[in-house]
Amino acid sequence: MPKAEDLTRYAISLRDVHKVYTNKAGMQYIALRGISLDIEKGDFVALMGPSGSGKTTLLDLMGTLDTPTSGRVIIDGTDTSEMNGNKLAELRNSTIGFVFQSYNLISYLSVLDNVTLPSKVKGVATKATIEDSEAMLAEVGLGEKLEKRPNELSGGEQQRVAIVRAFINKPRILLADEPTGNLDSKSAKVVLDILTRMCTENSTTVVLSTHDPEVAGFARHIIHIRDGLLENASSTRSYNYSLHDLMNEKEKQKKRHANDKK
Numbered sequence: 001m002p003k004a005e006d007l008t009r010y011a012i013s014l015r016d017v018h019k020v021y022t023n024k025a026g027m028q029y030i031a032l033r034g035i036s037l038d039i040e041k042g043d044f045v046a047l048m049g050p051s052g053s054g055k056t057t058l059l060d061l062m063g064t065l066d067t068p069t070s071g072r073v074i075i076d077g078t079d080t081s082e083m084n085g086n087k088l089a090e091l092r093n094s095t096i097g098f099v100f101q102s103y104n105l106i107s108y109l110s111v112l113d114n115v116t117l118p119s120k121v122k123g124v125a126t127k128a129t130i131e132d133s134e135a136m137l138a139e140v141g142l143g144e145k146l147e148k149r150p151n152e153l154s155g156g157e158q159q160r161v162a163i164v165r166a167f168i169n170k171p172r173i174l175l176a177d178e179p180t181g182n183l184d185s186k187s188a189k190v191v192l193d194i195l196t197r198m199c200t201e202n203s204t205t206v207v208l209s210t211h212d213p214e215v216a217g218f219a220r221h222i223i224h225i226r227d228g229l230l231e232n233a234s235s236t237r238s239y240n241y242s243l244h245d246l247m248n249e250k251e252k253q254k255k256r257h258a259n260d261k262k
Contacts, residue, residue: 008077011173011205012039012062017071019057019228031057033228034071039205041172044196046219047209054228055209056177062207063096063175064088076172093122097166097204099176099195103158105150105165111137112146115165122169129168136164140194156187160194167198174199176208180215192218 007013019032031054039045047055060066061073064080073080076095080088098104105114115133119126137143140160150158159179166174179195180188196218199206208219216222224231 007038007074009041010038010074011041011043011076012207013037013072013074014058014061015072015074017061017068017073019054019061019066020069031228032061032068035228035230037223037230039207041205042203044199044206044218044220045208046216046222047207047225048211048213048216048222049225050211053225055225057228058225059175059177059207059209062173063098064092093118093169095172097169097171097174099159099162099166099174099179101178101181103150103155103162103182105158105161107150110147110149111142111153111161114150114161115168118165118169124169133164133168136167136198137161140164154187155183156190159183159187159191163191163195163198167202167204170202171204173205173207176206178209178211180210180212188215 014035014037017032017035018030021029021031023029035054035058047058049055057066061068062075064073064075064083067073067080075091078091080091083091106117109117112130112133115137116129119129134143134146137146140163142157142160142164145153145157150161153161159182163179176195180191183191192215195206195208198204206219208215210216
C-alpha cells in the first residue's frame with residue numbers, strides 16, 4: 001500500500017482543485033482548472049496573473065471563504081473538504097488573517113476599535129490586547145490617530161490599520177488580495193515594508209495576489225496563474241523581508257546603470 005502523503009509540513013496544500021461558477025441562467029464559468037500546489041510554512045508567496053486569471057478565487061479557497069467544486073484544500077495540516085460552515089469559521093478565526101484591497105474597515109469605529117474588533121469577536125479581547133494594538137499602531141506610524149475614523153485617514157493609512165488588524169490575533173497564515181491596488185507608489189512601498197516586516201517577526205506564511213511585477217518581486221516565490229491554470233513558479237532573489245534593502249538595491253542598480261552609460 002502506498003504511503004500516505006504527509007502534508008503537515010505545509011501551511012497550505014491544494015490537490016486537483018477545480019472551481020466552477022454557475023449563473024442563474026445555468027451558464028458555467030470555470031475559474032480554476034485542477035490546481036495542485038504546496039506552500040511551505042513561513043514562506044512569502046506572490047500569486048501573479050492578469051485580471052480574471054483566477055488568483056482571487058484561489059485566495060478565497062485558501063482562506064476557506066469559498067469551497068472548491070472538487071479537489072482538496074488542506075490548511076495548516078487540516079483537510080477542509082469535510083468541514084461544515086461552523087468548523088471552517090473556527091479555522092479561519094484561529095489560523096488565517098486577511099488584508100483586502102478595499103481595506104474593509106468599519107466606518108463608524110475608531111482606528112483602535114477596528115484593530116481590536118477581531119479579538120472581541122473571538123472573545124479574547126483583554127487589556128493586553130488593547131495595549132498590543134496601541135503598540136502595533138504606533139509602530140506603523142499611527143500612534144497619534146487611535147481615535148480617528150477611517151474617513152479621516154489616507155488610503156495608505158487605512159491599509160496600515162488593516163494590516164495591524166490582520167495580525168492582532170497572531171494568525172499563522174496571512175492572505176492579502178491586491179493590498180496595494182488602490183495606493184500610489186509611495187504609499188504602496190510603505191505598506192509592503194510594514195507587511196513584510198511584521199510577517200517575518202511573527203513567522204507568518206504570506207500569500208499575496210498582484211498583477212504588478214514590482215510588488216511580486218518582494219515575495220520569496222512567485223506563482224504565475226492564467227485562465228485558471230498554474231503556468232509556472234519561480235524564486236526571487238534571496239532576501240531578508242526588508243523593503244528598504246530592496247529599494248536601496250534598486251537605486252544602486254540604477255546608479256550603476258547610469259554610470260555605465262557615461
